[in-house]
Amino acid sequence: MSRHSAGKSGIALTEKQRIAWLRLIRSDNVGPATFRDLINNFGTAERALEMLPELSQRGGATRAIRIATKDEAERELEFCTKFGAVFVGIGEPHYPPALRQIDAAPPILAMKGNGATAIRPSIGIVGSRNASISGVKMATLLARDCGAAGYTITSGLARGIDTAAHNASLATGTMAAMAGGLDQPYPPENIGLLKAIWDGRGVAISEMPFGWEPRARDFPRRNRLIAGTSLGVAVIEAASRSGSLITARLAADFGRLVFAVPGSPMDPRCHGTNTLLKNGSIVTTEALDLLEALSPLSNIDLFAQPQVEEPAYEESETFHQPPGDVERSMVIDALGPTPVEVNDIIRHTQLSPSSVYLVMLELDIAGRLQRHPGGLVSLSFAD
Template identity: 35%
Template sequence: MGPKRLALLLAHFGTPRDALDSPRGEWRRAGLPEGVVQARPDAEKVAAITDWLAADATHHLVARGDPHFPAALDDLPDAPAALFVRGRLTALTEPQVAMVGSRTPTTGGRQNARAFARHLAGQGLVITSGLALGVDGEAHRGALEAEGITIAVLGSGIDRIYPPEHASLADEIVAGGGVILSEWLPGTEPRRGHFPRRNRLISGLASGVLVVEASVKSGSLITARLAGEQGRDVLAIPGSIHNPLARGCHRLIREGAKLVETGQDVLEELAPTLRRQLEATAAAMNPTATTATDEASEGATPARDPDQQRVLDLLGHDPQPADTLIEASGLTAGEVSSILLMLELAGDVSTLPGGLYVRTS
């Protein structure tokens, strides 16, 4: 069963357990085809899943309804029923920007992908991409260079890294606090049809999609189209009119994508979306706190959660690097980066050259 048939099943029964405990005739009445009604669990596949989960503490199976399942994916009409995840689960729900582009970029495209990812990851955004050769790989590496967090979405089983040249990069992503994820069963080989499907997860996880360099027939334009359909922001880096790998970006810009020239442009374009997302996350973690929107409407200073206030207090009135704040606060690098991003969006903090942060008041 794919996501749509699973959704049909769950809509009828409510929970997987209720579905499994019901007579198969009831599955037929739920509208499932006879081949699914008559199917039985594959013992070898079940064993492969349980073996993979038991192999390492970083291996997880996250089903819809689990607190760690990304809420951003719940709105997709074909959301996966579960994700196989390798790495730090909390990374899945942190603010993300997707970066996609050509598998054979120009030298400039590679440099742009790495530089933009390095800047955005340094500002606290998780960089989400597809682990492919070219732009994807450079985006992941740029995030790691900034000691930031990055997520790789596979078009194969979680234990089948593709391309194989990126096996060591996948290990670096997990070691750096990031995540490798897949909706496919362990042991699933990469197939051409899997990659367009995984693109909906890359765009769905993120607040926006940045297309670095792409031809007019690039699969990256599929990701951009899906992002638009999902209500995500679409951004593109322009290039030379003589570069065929810039034409996909130029087409997107003509169709309404935001033209960006710097990482700061990306942050400014995504700021409203990120602010809403971060405030919603803070409200979920502390439901008794007054929201920033409520207090702003009353003319009061927006409330901060305790971790935000702690970081702001530690910042003092002199410029500080993020490393100092991480050490003093006891929070993780990802948590501090996200807090600094939210404080910057709220106007409480500004960034200075050299990776320093300073209070604005």
């Protein structure tokens, strides 16, 4: 990764780079963390694409890796343009600045609407889908007042609290994080709300391909977008097992402030929020609670170094020599089903960090490595 600063203007991808980035992130076994490691090791997405078959083979893959074609990427880019959306890379001006600071941030986002809304300081507001009248009122008050104070209000376009938060901040600026492609909104009854977001001062973002229908496992990724784009997340009416608590946990992991609105202990919808309060979340009864706590954070330069950046000149690319069979075996033997820190693998094997990271990249591309929260890794034994 290049260490020079992108600056507030950002660094625009060329059309050639954008297509290569799309191909890379749409290829098998390439997630955000793997994408970052590939760019770090091979300099450009084009070079990384060339290396995928060799990496997969060295990692012990039992079948050929599927690599997204140039035609596929060009078709998706063409669909995106016709849809009135854009693909924004992590170092580009309209990429949400707080999101680029998290570990393994999405390298590229599909975005439709007012791009300026995406780069303002954001507050996430989430909660129950079957919200009470008082919960909806509280979401409306918080979103309206925080929006009037200059914050973008980010939520997940779900029923209940999310819908109330978006509606209350349409006039000031709201951001909808989506679990499926931008053309696959969920739930269907919020299609009208989504169009109002696009047509006004709002914006919608997704890391999923166009045409991707959201599945249950996609919603935690959507929650990660909410937590990552926000300086703080307010939770209103969350049950003990809910997506809102996932968002709150992710926000805490990212070093963001977590706010919770207290509720009746007799209401199951409030069990999760009350538990958050017991565990140290900030008691929230009005917008001022959020605004005062977030005020010092709003001056932080969020336009710092992006996590993934291609070097300006191909001559600056440096490629590590592939590790030998002995080194590869040492790393594989050190791994198991229990997640461990990469530094522990380096200490245990006494190999160079570059060798250990490259072996893990081979295993990752081959589908044999599992990544876990906190940067932990384990060996996958799935077929």
